Amino acid sequence: MRVEVVRSARRHKTVQAREVGGVLRVSIPAGMTVADEERWVAEMVRRMERRVASHTIDLAARADVLAQRYRLPRPVAIRWVHNQECRWGSCTPSDGTIRISSRLVGEPAWVLDYVIVHELAHLSAPHHDRRFWALVGRYPRAERARGYLMARGLDPDRDAADHPDHPEQPDHPEQPDPPDQPDPADQVG
Numbered sequence: 001m002r003v004e005v006v007r008s009a010r011r012h013k014t015v016q017a018r019e020v021g022g023v024l025r026v027s028i029p030a031g032m033t034v035a036d037e038e039r040w041v042a043e044m045v046r047r048m049e050r051r052v053a054s055h056t057i058d059l060a061a062r063a064d065v066l067a068q069r070y071r072l073p074r075p076v077a078i079r080w081v082h083n084q085e086c087r088w089g090s091c092t093p094s095d096g097t098i099r100i101s102s103r104l105v106g107e108p109a110w111v112l113d114y115v116i117v118h119e120l121a122h123l124s125a126p127h128h129d130r131r132f133w134a135l136v137g138r139y140p141r142a143e144r145a146r147g148y149l150m151a152r153g154l155d156p157d158r159d160a161a162d163h164p165d166h167p168e169q170p171d172h173p174e175q176p177d178p179p180d181q182p183d184p185a186d187q188v189g
């Protein structure tokens, strides 16, 4: 993908990227160092590639198969999200929706399946309690997948359980990034 970098005096600490006619236009603050520019351009290209690759995986179909196989609830809706860099999934049990981070695109299928199973289990057990882990344990590679996620720097337990009291804000998209981080401007609705 072609990349065009735009330095903007109006921009202070945020980085934005959008695709315009097949070109990834990355807007950065005017005063950003060349090293930071390279780092952010590489990061934005990575995110865009993940987003494109996510279209090749049918999450709803996978969730249906897994729900049937492990006798778990089926979600009302399940979709990719592209702005969750720290958590790999989230679930809103009250409306039956699940979101999966596109960070998982490119990870092994059995790891993605574990994350889906984990969120499906939350549909009937919102908290990380015994009942929840009994449901997750129906997936044979659950423990291995948790170890894998940990090794990849993704806390395997950092998901919906972070905010069981705030199910109305499942994605936390409202939270601004730390000052030295770019805006999650590549998020989709």
Ligand SMILES: [Zn+2]
Residues within 6 Å of the ligand: 118, 122, 128, 157, 158, 159, 160, 161
């Ligand atoms: Zn969880």
